[in-house]
Amino acid sequence: MVAAAPRVVVIGAGEGARTARAARLAGHYGVPRLSAVDVLIRRQPLPAAGYVVDGAPQLLDRVARFGGPLPVPAFADLVVHLRGAGPDGSGDAFRVIRYYEARGVLAGFRPDVPDAEIIVAIDAALRGRTAPQPPRWT
Template sequence: MAAAPRLVVIGAGEGVRRARAARLAGHYAIPLLPAVDILIKRQLLPDDGYVIDSPPQLLDRVAGVGGLLPVLAFVDLVVLLPGAGSSGTEETSRVLRYYDARGVLLTVGADTPDDEIILVIDAALRGRGDPEGPPGTPWRP
């Protein structure tokens, strides 16, 4: 059995982001963790997969203070739900460029169905072990 994914869901629309993160956690049967608990309260991450729910402003603040969020450096995928007309701050852009350069950034529209996102997550995770394909190839609809 494959290991459960380690995901981060980032998005400006709090309701949409939280709902999407909760549905992904439910689908994979892994815990949903608020980023504030991980990044500020220093809660330990579970060994067997998780979904971290984070507003971009929190990533701004933490990345601006201490670098590139080492606790999130080991995630399998970062699912970005951009808000309408969002133009992130310089720090958010730096953090997102970091994830994009690592090949773990998955940008999806808020209206993309869960089953499509799950298919892409599963394919990206399988692709990491496939020597024929690039690991973690980002997907943008």
């Protein structure tokens, strides 16, 4: 069973491509698209019924510096990184991308990849979130 409340963050690429992709994903899932500026700087509360947030990796890093690393599983099922033709970034952007990658919530795609491929990755992340946990052997 797939959860009805996806929590997705779209980073990377140019602002226009990123915003358009985030809007299409939000429309597909029937959740609001929020700007990272509104969520992280203006402290807009996140809707319980799911959302798609879009923003530049550098913005996420600037916010993380004030309170330490962002608790990824607390606000995102998947971080969709729309990779450009060049390197993944440098400095702040590179650090944010590696942070999400190390926590297993980053999926990288070229900006021209069809929405369907990204939706498959999001659905897989949601299944992982809603799957029953194995029993703990103590």
